[in-house]
Amino acid sequence: MTAKSEDTKRRLVQAAIDTISSEGIAKVSARSIAERAGLAQGLVFYHFGTVTDLIGQACLEATRARIDRYAERFDAVDSLTELVDLADRLHREERAAGTVAVLGQILAAAQVDPALAAAAGEALSLWTERVGDVLRRVLVGSPFEQVIAPDALAELVSAAFVGIELTEPTRGDDDLDRALGSIRRLTSTVDDLGPVARRALRSALG
Template identity: 45%
Template sequence: MSAETREKLLQGALRTLTEQGIAKTSARSVAAAAGVNQALVFYHFGSVDDLLSEACRYGTEQRVARHRDALAAISTLGELLEFGRRMHEEERAAGSVAVLGQLLAGAQTQPRLAEATAAGLSLWVAEVEKVLVRVLGASPLGGFVDAVGLARAVASSFVGLELYEGVDPQGAERALDALEGLGELVAVVEGLGVVGQRAVRHRLRTVRRL
């Protein structure tokens, strides 16, 4: 069956990317992981890069869809921070961030992969952005923090942290804790009350003018 084999290859590609890395992801290794013949990669996708591009879209859509409802229910920065860490742990286990890391590395020198990887990342970014716009929009900080940019920073930083975790797990753990602390700090400023907020705003304006 055509559709079944296609799917096997897509999942095989994702598995190979996480388990062997972009450098050892080939038509042969993917086909082996998928349990199908190597020639089918070219029959169904034309080239290895095209397969990886489709696998990126396929995999990312599945993972993002998993969290869409939960993300839509978040309304405060505190909730967002807690959910973010849980989601990160879940995606790390599923290998979806690892896939993006490997594809991003490969995409630096291959325009075709770059396009697909950007599209995949943008699925995550769009979700994070929606939540941030909502959470920050309802907050006094909204005017000073760019949710659009922050969503992109968060998504790419998570990929960086995931890659770092692969070479220094304890360091990465500590990094995540520190970021959580920083997030709490922002959440706290958000809850300072009118007087404190006015002071923060005034100083921010002063600083920005320099």
């Protein structure tokens, strides 16, 4: 693919994201995307086949970009408490960047569009895999190491995060702060346990 074609696709993907963020997914069309990108409408179909396929590609590329943005911070996490703290910062940064609105729009549309559901599922799996990598590392030596499967917990964490994002407009920051505060107190307690207490808790859980 030529550099010009790559640039065209990149502009269309970004235009799709911007259109969803500013106008909502109901207003997304080949015309609205092309106009925002400053390109001919036919290029949407030439490069992506359908508007839905373009939205799905935009969802995946935006997700990969956001995960890459946080890669170093994910790699620096070495406790459950630090993972909770990162989730808090990530939520606030993503909301400020407008990606929360895009995620909500795509997930809502995915309820009735199998193609979008597949794309959204693939995008969410990228987050789940990254969270799973962190959990496999921080659970080593934890009282929960033998009783919690990291992949299953990663799925639960991702589902909870999505729920927070989708219901965010109905709640205030205080609600989220209270919820995260409760989780943080629990993880801090576990992280601060001494060797004897850890063995006792591990035995009780086993």
